[in-house]
Amino acid sequence: MFEFAPDIPRWRQVADVIRQRIADGTYPPRSRVPSVVQLTEEFGIANATAHKVLQALRTEGLTYTEPGLGSFVAQQK
Template sequence: MIEFVPDIPRWRQVTDVIRQRILDGTYPPRSRVPSVAQLMEEFGIATATCQKVHRALRAEGLIYTEPGLGSFVSKDLPGQGPG
């Protein structure tokens, strides 16, 4: 778990952590990112908060979701050229 900063929404802080993991290669292109349940367990946050994290990362083009399979890191990350 991370120590949350009171003045910043938790979904934004968790989004920052997952974004950094994607950009530093912890989650390489096409790999699965943590599910809502996994985010809930790791960060101790509510389902709705986890869903907001996934929505934000999709909006940034960092992940995509395959219904029934999960969410994955995009092959071509924004600003990094083809991968």
């Protein structure tokens, strides 16, 4: 189970992990990032927290969502 720092919001810590995985190529461009269900299982977070993670990554332009298919890594400029 992931160890959370007590003074940083959980959604931010999980987003940092996913961001790092994108940067190091674990999730290459156009590959699927974990779903809400997968994030809740891997990190032990609530659905709302997982949604916030995906929203933050999408807002940063790191991911995009295909309705009905999931979230994917965006091509980096």
